[in-house]
Amino acid sequence: MSALAERAGTADGYRARRTLPLRVELVRQLKRRRTLVMGSVLALLPFVLVVAFAIGGDPSSRNGRVTLMDTATASGANFAAVNLFVSAGFLLVIPVALFCGDTVASEASWSSLRYLLAAPVPRARLLWSKLAVGLGLSLAAMVLLPVVALAVGTAAYGWGQLEIPTGGALPPGTAAQRLVVVVAYIFVSQLVTAGLAFWLSTRTDAPLGAVGGAVGLTIVGNVLDAVTALGHWRDFLPAHWQFAWADAVQPHPEWAGMIQGTAVSLTYAIVLFALAFRGFARKDVVS
Structure with a gap:
Protein backbone atom coordinates (compact mmCIF):
# COMPACT_ATOMS: atom_id res chain seq x y z
CA MET A 1 0.00 0.00 0.00
CA SER A 2 1.38 3.42 -0.92
CA ALA A 3 1.99 6.07 1.74
CA LEU A 4 -0.71 8.31 0.25
CA ALA A 5 -3.30 5.52 0.29
CA GLU A 6 -2.28 4.57 3.82
CA ARG A 7 -2.74 8.12 5.05
CA ALA A 8 -6.16 8.28 3.35
CA GLY A 9 -7.20 5.00 4.94
CA THR A 10 -7.97 3.38 1.57
CA ALA A 11 -6.57 0.50 -0.41
CA ASP A 12 -3.95 1.20 -3.05
CA GLY A 13 -5.63 1.87 -6.41
CA TYR A 14 -9.07 2.50 -4.90
CA ARG A 15 -11.10 5.19 -6.68
CA ALA A 16 -14.57 6.00 -5.38
CA ARG A 17 -15.77 7.19 -8.77
CA ARG A 18 -14.99 3.79 -10.28
CA THR A 19 -17.27 1.88 -7.91
CA LEU A 20 -20.67 0.64 -9.13
CA PRO A 21 -20.29 1.83 -12.75
CA LEU A 22 -23.45 2.93 -14.50
CA ARG A 23 -23.14 0.22 -17.13
CA VAL A 24 -23.06 -2.46 -14.43
CA GLU A 25 -26.13 -1.08 -12.71
CA LEU A 26 -27.92 -0.64 -16.03
CA VAL A 27 -27.29 -4.25 -17.06
CA ARG A 28 -28.50 -5.46 -13.67
CA GLN A 29 -31.75 -3.52 -13.98
CA LEU A 30 -32.34 -4.47 -17.61
CA LYS A 31 -32.10 -8.16 -16.74
CA ARG A 32 -34.78 -7.93 -14.07
CA ARG A 33 -38.18 -9.40 -14.88
CA ARG A 34 -40.13 -6.30 -13.91
CA THR A 35 -38.20 -4.28 -16.52
CA LEU A 36 -39.09 -6.73 -19.26
CA VAL A 37 -42.74 -6.92 -18.15
CA MET A 38 -43.11 -3.14 -18.02
CA GLY A 39 -41.55 -2.74 -21.44
CA SER A 40 -43.85 -5.39 -22.88
CA VAL A 41 -46.95 -3.72 -21.45
CA LEU A 42 -46.04 -0.34 -22.96
CA ALA A 43 -45.15 -1.89 -26.31
CA LEU A 44 -48.45 -3.82 -26.44
CA LEU A 45 -50.71 -0.84 -25.64
CA PRO A 46 -50.73 0.55 -29.23
CA PHE A 47 -51.70 -2.87 -30.59
CA VAL A 48 -54.53 -3.10 -28.05
CA LEU A 49 -55.87 0.30 -29.11
CA VAL A 50 -55.68 -0.60 -32.81
CA VAL A 51 -57.71 -3.75 -32.13
CA ALA A 52 -60.19 -1.75 -30.02
CA PHE A 53 -60.73 0.76 -32.82
CA ALA A 54 -61.05 -2.06 -35.36
CA ILE A 55 -63.73 -3.77 -33.26
CA GLY A 56 -65.60 -0.68 -32.12
CA GLY A 57 -65.20 1.39 -35.28
CA ASP A 58 -63.67 4.81 -35.65
CA PRO A 59 -63.99 7.02 -32.58
CA SER A 60 -66.76 9.58 -32.93
CA SER A 61 -67.41 12.88 -31.24
CA ARG A 62 -69.89 13.26 -28.44
CA ASN A 63 -72.51 15.98 -28.50
CA GLY A 64 -70.83 17.42 -31.58
CA ARG A 65 -67.64 18.13 -29.63
CA VAL A 66 -64.44 16.87 -31.25
CA THR A 67 -61.61 15.76 -28.95
CA LEU A 68 -58.12 14.38 -29.53
CA MET A 69 -59.51 10.86 -29.15
CA ASP A 70 -61.84 11.45 -32.08
CA THR A 71 -58.86 12.01 -34.40
CA ALA A 72 -56.99 8.86 -33.29
CA THR A 73 -57.34 7.09 -36.63
CA ALA A 74 -56.56 10.12 -38.80
CA SER A 75 -52.83 9.33 -39.06
CA GLY A 76 -49.94 7.69 -37.31
CA ALA A 77 -49.06 10.98 -35.61
CA ASN A 78 -52.60 11.32 -34.25
CA PHE A 79 -52.50 7.76 -33.01
CA ALA A 80 -49.21 8.39 -31.18
CA ALA A 81 -50.63 11.54 -29.57
CA VAL A 82 -53.71 9.62 -28.40
CA ASN A 83 -51.51 6.92 -26.85
CA LEU A 84 -49.69 9.59 -24.85
CA PHE A 85 -52.99 11.19 -23.86
CA VAL A 86 -54.54 8.00 -22.48
CA SER A 87 -51.38 6.90 -20.65
CA ALA A 88 -49.87 10.11 -19.27
CA GLY A 89 -52.27 10.35 -16.32
CA PHE A 90 -51.63 6.91 -14.84
CA LEU A 91 -49.93 4.25 -16.97
CA LEU A 92 -46.67 6.19 -17.40
CA VAL A 93 -46.64 6.87 -13.66
CA ILE A 94 -46.11 3.17 -12.96
CA PRO A 95 -42.74 2.65 -14.71
CA VAL A 96 -41.38 5.84 -13.14
CA ALA A 97 -42.45 4.74 -9.66
CA LEU A 98 -41.20 1.21 -10.33
CA PHE A 99 -37.77 2.06 -11.69
CA CYS A 100 -37.06 4.78 -9.10
CA GLY A 101 -38.83 3.26 -6.09
CA ASP A 102 -37.66 -0.33 -6.40
CA THR A 103 -34.00 0.45 -6.89
CA VAL A 104 -32.61 1.02 -3.35
CA ALA A 105 -35.36 -0.73 -1.39
CA SER A 106 -34.89 -3.93 -3.39
CA GLU A 107 -31.22 -4.06 -2.39
CA ALA A 108 -32.29 -3.71 1.25
CA SER A 109 -34.93 -6.43 0.89
CA TRP A 110 -32.30 -8.78 -0.58
CA SER A 111 -29.93 -7.89 2.31
CA SER A 112 -27.33 -6.85 -0.26
CA LEU A 113 -27.32 -3.11 0.44
CA ARG A 114 -24.85 -3.33 3.31
CA TYR A 115 -22.51 -5.45 1.21
CA LEU A 116 -22.54 -2.85 -1.56
CA LEU A 117 -21.59 -0.19 0.96
CA ALA A 118 -18.90 -2.45 2.37
CA ALA A 119 -17.36 -2.91 -1.10
CA PRO A 120 -16.85 0.01 -0.38
CA VAL A 121 -19.24 2.03 -2.54
CA PRO A 122 -19.73 5.57 -1.17
CA ARG A 123 -23.35 6.23 -0.29
CA ALA A 124 -23.66 9.25 -2.55
CA ARG A 125 -22.10 7.29 -5.42
CA LEU A 126 -24.54 4.42 -4.90
CA LEU A 127 -27.54 6.76 -4.91
CA TRP A 128 -26.35 8.66 -7.98
CA SER A 129 -25.88 5.41 -9.91
CA LYS A 130 -29.27 4.08 -8.84
CA LEU A 131 -31.02 7.37 -9.60
CA ALA A 132 -29.36 7.86 -13.00
CA VAL A 133 -30.31 4.37 -14.15
CA GLY A 134 -33.84 4.70 -12.74
CA LEU A 135 -34.44 7.98 -14.55
CA GLY A 136 -32.85 6.62 -17.71
CA LEU A 137 -35.17 3.61 -17.75
CA SER A 138 -38.15 5.87 -17.02
CA LEU A 139 -37.28 8.05 -20.00
CA ALA A 140 -36.79 4.95 -22.17
CA ALA A 141 -40.29 3.77 -21.20
CA MET A 142 -41.78 7.12 -22.19
CA VAL A 143 -39.96 7.07 -25.52
CA LEU A 144 -40.87 3.45 -26.23
CA LEU A 145 -44.63 4.04 -26.13
CA PRO A 146 -44.91 6.85 -28.73
CA VAL A 147 -42.29 5.27 -31.00
CA VAL A 148 -44.18 1.97 -31.13
CA ALA A 149 -47.49 3.84 -31.41
CA LEU A 150 -46.18 5.93 -34.31
CA ALA A 151 -44.99 2.81 -36.14
CA VAL A 152 -48.21 0.89 -35.49
CA GLY A 153 -50.41 3.89 -36.28
CA THR A 154 -48.57 4.60 -39.51
CA ALA A 155 -48.96 0.97 -40.59
CA ALA A 156 -52.67 0.99 -39.71
CA TYR A 157 -53.76 4.51 -40.67
CA GLY A 158 -50.99 5.89 -42.86
CA TRP A 159 -48.37 8.61 -42.52
CA GLY A 160 -49.93 12.05 -42.62
CA GLN A 161 -50.60 15.31 -40.88
CA LEU A 162 -51.42 15.61 -37.20
CA GLU A 163 -55.02 16.78 -37.25
CA ILE A 164 -55.91 19.11 -34.40
CA PRO A 165 -59.38 18.78 -32.83
CA THR A 166 -59.84 22.55 -32.63
CA GLY A 167 -59.06 22.93 -36.33
CA GLY A 168 -56.02 22.90 -38.55
CA ALA A 169 -53.22 20.40 -38.90
CA LEU A 170 -49.48 20.07 -38.44
CA PRO A 171 -47.20 18.76 -41.22
CA PRO A 172 -45.61 15.37 -40.46
CA GLY A 173 -42.16 16.84 -39.78
CA THR A 174 -43.52 19.50 -37.44
CA ALA A 175 -45.77 16.95 -35.75
CA ALA A 176 -42.77 14.69 -35.02
CA GLN A 177 -40.89 17.61 -33.46
CA ARG A 178 -43.88 18.55 -31.30
CA LEU A 179 -44.25 14.94 -30.12
CA VAL A 180 -40.62 15.03 -28.99
CA VAL A 181 -41.44 18.15 -26.96
CA VAL A 182 -44.49 16.40 -25.51
CA VAL A 183 -42.47 13.37 -24.40
CA ALA A 184 -39.83 15.63 -22.83
CA TYR A 185 -42.47 17.55 -20.92
CA ILE A 186 -44.21 14.39 -19.70
CA PHE A 187 -40.86 13.14 -18.43
CA VAL A 188 -40.22 16.38 -16.55
CA SER A 189 -43.73 16.35 -15.08
CA GLN A 190 -43.14 12.79 -13.82
CA LEU A 191 -40.00 13.80 -11.93
CA VAL A 192 -42.20 14.45 -8.90
CA THR A 193 -43.28 10.82 -8.88
CA ALA A 194 -39.66 9.81 -9.39
CA GLY A 195 -38.60 11.95 -6.44
CA LEU A 196 -41.32 10.52 -4.20
CA ALA A 197 -40.47 6.96 -5.17
CA PHE A 198 -36.72 7.45 -4.75
CA THR A 218 -49.59 10.80 -7.23
CA ILE A 219 -53.22 9.67 -7.33
CA VAL A 220 -53.97 11.85 -4.30
CA GLY A 221 -52.51 14.81 -6.18
CA ASN A 222 -54.80 14.08 -9.14
CA VAL A 223 -57.81 13.89 -6.82
CA LEU A 224 -56.94 17.19 -5.16
CA ASP A 225 -56.56 18.83 -8.56
CA ALA A 226 -60.14 17.79 -9.34
CA VAL A 227 -61.40 19.74 -6.30
CA THR A 228 -62.27 23.04 -7.92
CA ALA A 229 -62.99 24.57 -4.51
CA LEU A 230 -59.22 24.81 -3.98
CA GLY A 231 -59.14 27.54 -6.61
CA HIS A 232 -55.66 28.91 -7.35
CA TRP A 233 -54.10 26.60 -4.77
CA ARG A 234 -54.27 23.91 -7.46
CA ASP A 235 -51.58 25.82 -9.37
CA PHE A 236 -49.09 24.47 -6.83
CA LEU A 237 -50.03 20.87 -7.59
CA PRO A 238 -47.91 19.10 -10.22
CA ALA A 239 -51.02 17.22 -11.37
CA HIS A 240 -52.63 20.51 -12.38
CA TRP A 241 -50.12 20.89 -15.22
CA GLN A 242 -49.76 17.29 -16.38
CA PHE A 243 -51.73 17.87 -19.61
CA ALA A 244 -50.27 21.30 -20.38
CA TRP A 245 -48.41 19.58 -23.23
CA ALA A 246 -51.65 19.74 -25.24
CA ASP A 247 -50.77 23.41 -25.90
CA ALA A 248 -47.71 22.22 -27.84
CA VAL A 249 -49.76 20.37 -30.45
CA GLN A 250 -51.50 23.47 -31.74
CA PRO A 251 -50.86 25.49 -34.94
CA HIS A 252 -49.59 28.27 -32.70
CA PRO A 253 -48.20 26.58 -29.55
CA GLU A 254 -48.55 28.16 -26.13
CA TRP A 255 -45.66 27.60 -23.75
CA ALA A 256 -46.82 29.40 -20.59
CA GLY A 257 -48.56 26.38 -19.06
CA MET A 258 -45.65 24.08 -19.80
CA ILE A 259 -43.17 26.54 -18.31
CA GLN A 260 -45.21 26.79 -15.10
CA GLY A 261 -45.64 23.04 -14.94
CA THR A 262 -41.90 22.50 -15.43
CA ALA A 263 -41.06 24.96 -12.65
CA VAL A 264 -43.46 23.30 -10.21
CA SER A 265 -42.27 19.77 -11.05
CA LEU A 266 -38.57 20.62 -10.83
CA THR A 267 -39.05 22.38 -7.49
CA TYR A 268 -40.76 19.40 -5.89
CA ALA A 269 -38.33 16.93 -7.48
CA ILE A 270 -35.19 18.76 -6.30
CA VAL A 271 -36.51 18.89 -2.73
CA LEU A 272 -37.40 15.19 -2.74
CA PHE A 273 -34.08 14.09 -4.24
CA ALA A 274 -32.23 16.24 -1.69
CA LEU A 275 -34.21 14.62 1.14
CA ALA A 276 -33.31 11.18 -0.20
CA PHE A 277 -29.57 11.93 -0.30
CA ARG A 278 -29.59 13.68 3.07
CA GLY A 279 -31.55 10.93 4.83
CA PHE A 280 -29.58 8.06 3.32
CA ALA A 281 -26.25 9.67 4.28
CA ARG A 282 -27.27 9.44 7.95
CA LYS A 283 -29.18 6.16 7.79
CA ASP A 284 -28.04 3.16 9.79
CA VAL A 285 -27.99 0.49 7.08
CA VAL A 286 -28.43 -2.99 8.56
CA SER A 287 -30.04 -4.78 5.56
Whole structure:
Protein backbone atom coordinates (compact mmCIF):
# COMPACT_ATOMS: atom_id res chain seq x y z
CA MET A 1 0.00 0.00 0.00
CA SER A 2 1.38 3.42 -0.92
CA ALA A 3 1.99 6.07 1.74
CA LEU A 4 -0.71 8.31 0.25
CA ALA A 5 -3.30 5.52 0.29
CA GLU A 6 -2.28 4.57 3.82
CA ARG A 7 -2.74 8.12 5.05
CA ALA A 8 -6.16 8.28 3.35
CA GLY A 9 -7.20 5.00 4.94
CA THR A 10 -7.97 3.38 1.57
CA ALA A 11 -6.57 0.50 -0.41
CA ASP A 12 -3.95 1.20 -3.05
CA GLY A 13 -5.63 1.87 -6.41
CA TYR A 14 -9.07 2.50 -4.90
CA ARG A 15 -11.10 5.19 -6.68
CA ALA A 16 -14.57 6.00 -5.38
CA ARG A 17 -15.77 7.19 -8.77
CA ARG A 18 -14.99 3.79 -10.28
CA THR A 19 -17.27 1.88 -7.91
CA LEU A 20 -20.67 0.64 -9.13
CA PRO A 21 -20.29 1.83 -12.75
CA LEU A 22 -23.45 2.93 -14.50
CA ARG A 23 -23.14 0.22 -17.13
CA VAL A 24 -23.06 -2.46 -14.43
CA GLU A 25 -26.13 -1.08 -12.71
CA LEU A 26 -27.92 -0.64 -16.03
CA VAL A 27 -27.29 -4.25 -17.06
CA ARG A 28 -28.50 -5.46 -13.67
CA GLN A 29 -31.75 -3.52 -13.98
CA LEU A 30 -32.34 -4.47 -17.61
CA LYS A 31 -32.10 -8.16 -16.74
CA ARG A 32 -34.78 -7.93 -14.07
CA ARG A 33 -38.18 -9.40 -14.88
CA ARG A 34 -40.13 -6.30 -13.91
CA THR A 35 -38.20 -4.28 -16.52
CA LEU A 36 -39.09 -6.73 -19.26
CA VAL A 37 -42.74 -6.92 -18.15
CA MET A 38 -43.11 -3.14 -18.02
CA GLY A 39 -41.55 -2.74 -21.44
CA SER A 40 -43.85 -5.39 -22.88
CA VAL A 41 -46.95 -3.72 -21.45
CA LEU A 42 -46.04 -0.34 -22.96
CA ALA A 43 -45.15 -1.89 -26.31
CA LEU A 44 -48.45 -3.82 -26.44
CA LEU A 45 -50.71 -0.84 -25.64
CA PRO A 46 -50.73 0.55 -29.23
CA PHE A 47 -51.70 -2.87 -30.59
CA VAL A 48 -54.53 -3.10 -28.05
CA LEU A 49 -55.87 0.30 -29.11
CA VAL A 50 -55.68 -0.60 -32.81
CA VAL A 51 -57.71 -3.75 -32.13
CA ALA A 52 -60.19 -1.75 -30.02
CA PHE A 53 -60.73 0.76 -32.82
CA ALA A 54 -61.05 -2.06 -35.36
CA ILE A 55 -63.73 -3.77 -33.26
CA GLY A 56 -65.60 -0.68 -32.12
CA GLY A 57 -65.20 1.39 -35.28
CA ASP A 58 -63.67 4.81 -35.65
CA PRO A 59 -63.99 7.02 -32.58
CA SER A 60 -66.76 9.58 -32.93
CA SER A 61 -67.41 12.88 -31.24
CA ARG A 62 -69.89 13.26 -28.44
CA ASN A 63 -72.51 15.98 -28.50
CA GLY A 64 -70.83 17.42 -31.58
CA ARG A 65 -67.64 18.13 -29.63
CA VAL A 66 -64.44 16.87 -31.25
CA THR A 67 -61.61 15.76 -28.95
CA LEU A 68 -58.12 14.38 -29.53
CA MET A 69 -59.51 10.86 -29.15
CA ASP A 70 -61.84 11.45 -32.08
CA THR A 71 -58.86 12.01 -34.40
CA ALA A 72 -56.99 8.86 -33.29
CA THR A 73 -57.34 7.09 -36.63
CA ALA A 74 -56.56 10.12 -38.80
CA SER A 75 -52.83 9.33 -39.06
CA GLY A 76 -49.94 7.69 -37.31
CA ALA A 77 -49.06 10.98 -35.61
CA ASN A 78 -52.60 11.32 -34.25
CA PHE A 79 -52.50 7.76 -33.01
CA ALA A 80 -49.21 8.39 -31.18
CA ALA A 81 -50.63 11.54 -29.57
CA VAL A 82 -53.71 9.62 -28.40
CA ASN A 83 -51.51 6.92 -26.85
CA LEU A 84 -49.69 9.59 -24.85
CA PHE A 85 -52.99 11.19 -23.86
CA VAL A 86 -54.54 8.00 -22.48
CA SER A 87 -51.38 6.90 -20.65
CA ALA A 88 -49.87 10.11 -19.27
CA GLY A 89 -52.27 10.35 -16.32
CA PHE A 90 -51.63 6.91 -14.84
CA LEU A 91 -49.93 4.25 -16.97
CA LEU A 92 -46.67 6.19 -17.40
CA VAL A 93 -46.64 6.87 -13.66
CA ILE A 94 -46.11 3.17 -12.96
CA PRO A 95 -42.74 2.65 -14.71
CA VAL A 96 -41.38 5.84 -13.14
CA ALA A 97 -42.45 4.74 -9.66
CA LEU A 98 -41.20 1.21 -10.33
CA PHE A 99 -37.77 2.06 -11.69
CA CYS A 100 -37.06 4.78 -9.10
CA GLY A 101 -38.83 3.26 -6.09
CA ASP A 102 -37.66 -0.33 -6.40
CA THR A 103 -34.00 0.45 -6.89
CA VAL A 104 -32.61 1.02 -3.35
CA ALA A 105 -35.36 -0.73 -1.39
CA SER A 106 -34.89 -3.93 -3.39
CA GLU A 107 -31.22 -4.06 -2.39
CA ALA A 108 -32.29 -3.71 1.25
CA SER A 109 -34.93 -6.43 0.89
CA TRP A 110 -32.30 -8.78 -0.58
CA SER A 111 -29.93 -7.89 2.31
CA SER A 112 -27.33 -6.85 -0.26
CA LEU A 113 -27.32 -3.11 0.44
CA ARG A 114 -24.85 -3.33 3.31
CA TYR A 115 -22.51 -5.45 1.21
CA LEU A 116 -22.54 -2.85 -1.56
CA LEU A 117 -21.59 -0.19 0.96
CA ALA A 118 -18.90 -2.45 2.37
CA ALA A 119 -17.36 -2.91 -1.10
CA PRO A 120 -16.85 0.01 -0.38
CA VAL A 121 -19.24 2.03 -2.54
CA PRO A 122 -19.73 5.57 -1.17
CA ARG A 123 -23.35 6.23 -0.29
CA ALA A 124 -23.66 9.25 -2.55
CA ARG A 125 -22.10 7.29 -5.42
CA LEU A 126 -24.54 4.42 -4.90
CA LEU A 127 -27.54 6.76 -4.91
CA TRP A 128 -26.35 8.66 -7.98
CA SER A 129 -25.88 5.41 -9.91
CA LYS A 130 -29.27 4.08 -8.84
CA LEU A 131 -31.02 7.37 -9.60
CA ALA A 132 -29.36 7.86 -13.00
CA VAL A 133 -30.31 4.37 -14.15
CA GLY A 134 -33.84 4.70 -12.74
CA LEU A 135 -34.44 7.98 -14.55
CA GLY A 136 -32.85 6.62 -17.71
CA LEU A 137 -35.17 3.61 -17.75
CA SER A 138 -38.15 5.87 -17.02
CA LEU A 139 -37.28 8.05 -20.00
CA ALA A 140 -36.79 4.95 -22.17
CA ALA A 141 -40.29 3.77 -21.20
CA MET A 142 -41.78 7.12 -22.19
CA VAL A 143 -39.96 7.07 -25.52
CA LEU A 144 -40.87 3.45 -26.23
CA LEU A 145 -44.63 4.04 -26.13
CA PRO A 146 -44.91 6.85 -28.73
CA VAL A 147 -42.29 5.27 -31.00
CA VAL A 148 -44.18 1.97 -31.13
CA ALA A 149 -47.49 3.84 -31.41
CA LEU A 150 -46.18 5.93 -34.31
CA ALA A 151 -44.99 2.81 -36.14
CA VAL A 152 -48.21 0.89 -35.49
CA GLY A 153 -50.41 3.89 -36.28
CA THR A 154 -48.57 4.60 -39.51
CA ALA A 155 -48.96 0.97 -40.59
CA ALA A 156 -52.67 0.99 -39.71
CA TYR A 157 -53.76 4.51 -40.67
CA GLY A 158 -50.99 5.89 -42.86
CA TRP A 159 -48.37 8.61 -42.52
CA GLY A 160 -49.93 12.05 -42.62
CA GLN A 161 -50.60 15.31 -40.88
CA LEU A 162 -51.42 15.61 -37.20
CA GLU A 163 -55.02 16.78 -37.25
CA ILE A 164 -55.91 19.11 -34.40
CA PRO A 165 -59.38 18.78 -32.83
CA THR A 166 -59.84 22.55 -32.63
CA GLY A 167 -59.06 22.93 -36.33
CA GLY A 168 -56.02 22.90 -38.55
CA ALA A 169 -53.22 20.40 -38.90
CA LEU A 170 -49.48 20.07 -38.44
CA PRO A 171 -47.20 18.76 -41.22
CA PRO A 172 -45.61 15.37 -40.46
CA GLY A 173 -42.16 16.84 -39.78
CA THR A 174 -43.52 19.50 -37.44
CA ALA A 175 -45.77 16.95 -35.75
CA ALA A 176 -42.77 14.69 -35.02
CA GLN A 177 -40.89 17.61 -33.46
CA ARG A 178 -43.88 18.55 -31.30
CA LEU A 179 -44.25 14.94 -30.12
CA VAL A 180 -40.62 15.03 -28.99
CA VAL A 181 -41.44 18.15 -26.96
CA VAL A 182 -44.49 16.40 -25.51
CA VAL A 183 -42.47 13.37 -24.40
CA ALA A 184 -39.83 15.63 -22.83
CA TYR A 185 -42.47 17.55 -20.92
CA ILE A 186 -44.21 14.39 -19.70
CA PHE A 187 -40.86 13.14 -18.43
CA VAL A 188 -40.22 16.38 -16.55
CA SER A 189 -43.73 16.35 -15.08
CA GLN A 190 -43.14 12.79 -13.82
CA LEU A 191 -40.00 13.80 -11.93
CA VAL A 192 -42.20 14.45 -8.90
CA THR A 193 -43.28 10.82 -8.88
CA ALA A 194 -39.66 9.81 -9.39
CA GLY A 195 -38.60 11.95 -6.44
CA LEU A 196 -41.32 10.52 -4.20
CA ALA A 197 -40.47 6.96 -5.17
CA PHE A 198 -36.72 7.45 -4.75
CA TRP A 199 -37.08 9.14 -1.37
CA LEU A 200 -39.40 6.39 -0.11
CA SER A 201 -36.98 3.80 -1.46
CA THR A 202 -34.27 5.15 0.86
CA ARG A 203 -36.66 5.09 3.83
CA THR A 204 -38.03 1.55 3.63
CA ASP A 205 -36.83 -1.98 3.02
CA ALA A 206 -40.06 -2.88 1.20
CA PRO A 207 -39.92 -2.13 -2.55
CA LEU A 208 -43.69 -2.45 -2.86
CA GLY A 209 -44.12 0.18 -0.17
CA ALA A 210 -41.93 2.67 -2.03
CA VAL A 211 -43.55 2.02 -5.40
CA GLY A 212 -47.10 1.88 -4.04
CA GLY A 213 -46.56 4.95 -1.88
CA ALA A 214 -45.37 7.01 -4.85
CA VAL A 215 -48.26 5.88 -7.04
CA GLY A 216 -50.74 6.49 -4.22
CA LEU A 217 -49.49 10.01 -3.50
CA THR A 218 -49.59 10.80 -7.23
CA ILE A 219 -53.22 9.67 -7.33
CA VAL A 220 -53.97 11.85 -4.30
CA GLY A 221 -52.51 14.81 -6.18
CA ASN A 222 -54.80 14.08 -9.14
CA VAL A 223 -57.81 13.89 -6.82
CA LEU A 224 -56.94 17.19 -5.16
CA ASP A 225 -56.56 18.83 -8.56
CA ALA A 226 -60.14 17.79 -9.34
CA VAL A 227 -61.40 19.74 -6.30
CA THR A 228 -62.27 23.04 -7.92
CA ALA A 229 -62.99 24.57 -4.51
CA LEU A 230 -59.22 24.81 -3.98
CA GLY A 231 -59.14 27.54 -6.61
CA HIS A 232 -55.66 28.91 -7.35
CA TRP A 233 -54.10 26.60 -4.77
CA ARG A 234 -54.27 23.91 -7.46
CA ASP A 235 -51.58 25.82 -9.37
CA PHE A 236 -49.09 24.47 -6.83
CA LEU A 237 -50.03 20.87 -7.59
CA PRO A 238 -47.91 19.10 -10.22
CA ALA A 239 -51.02 17.22 -11.37
CA HIS A 240 -52.63 20.51 -12.38
CA TRP A 241 -50.12 20.89 -15.22
CA GLN A 242 -49.76 17.29 -16.38
CA PHE A 243 -51.73 17.87 -19.61
CA ALA A 244 -50.27 21.30 -20.38
CA TRP A 245 -48.41 19.58 -23.23
CA ALA A 246 -51.65 19.74 -25.24
CA ASP A 247 -50.77 23.41 -25.90
CA ALA A 248 -47.71 22.22 -27.84
CA VAL A 249 -49.76 20.37 -30.45
CA GLN A 250 -51.50 23.47 -31.74
CA PRO A 251 -50.86 25.49 -34.94
CA HIS A 252 -49.59 28.27 -32.70
CA PRO A 253 -48.20 26.58 -29.55
CA GLU A 254 -48.55 28.16 -26.13
CA TRP A 255 -45.66 27.60 -23.75
CA ALA A 256 -46.82 29.40 -20.59
CA GLY A 257 -48.56 26.38 -19.06
CA MET A 258 -45.65 24.08 -19.80
CA ILE A 259 -43.17 26.54 -18.31
CA GLN A 260 -45.21 26.79 -15.10
CA GLY A 261 -45.64 23.04 -14.94
CA THR A 262 -41.90 22.50 -15.43
CA ALA A 263 -41.06 24.96 -12.65
CA VAL A 264 -43.46 23.30 -10.21
CA SER A 265 -42.27 19.77 -11.05
CA LEU A 266 -38.57 20.62 -10.83
CA THR A 267 -39.05 22.38 -7.49
CA TYR A 268 -40.76 19.40 -5.89
CA ALA A 269 -38.33 16.93 -7.48
CA ILE A 270 -35.19 18.76 -6.30
CA VAL A 271 -36.51 18.89 -2.73
CA LEU A 272 -37.40 15.19 -2.74
CA PHE A 273 -34.08 14.09 -4.24
CA ALA A 274 -32.23 16.24 -1.69
CA LEU A 275 -34.21 14.62 1.14
CA ALA A 276 -33.31 11.18 -0.20
CA PHE A 277 -29.57 11.93 -0.30
CA ARG A 278 -29.59 13.68 3.07
CA GLY A 279 -31.55 10.93 4.83
CA PHE A 280 -29.58 8.06 3.32
CA ALA A 281 -26.25 9.67 4.28
CA ARG A 282 -27.27 9.44 7.95
CA LYS A 283 -29.18 6.16 7.79
CA ASP A 284 -28.04 3.16 9.79
CA VAL A 285 -27.99 0.49 7.08
CA VAL A 286 -28.43 -2.99 8.56
CA SER A 287 -30.04 -4.78 5.56
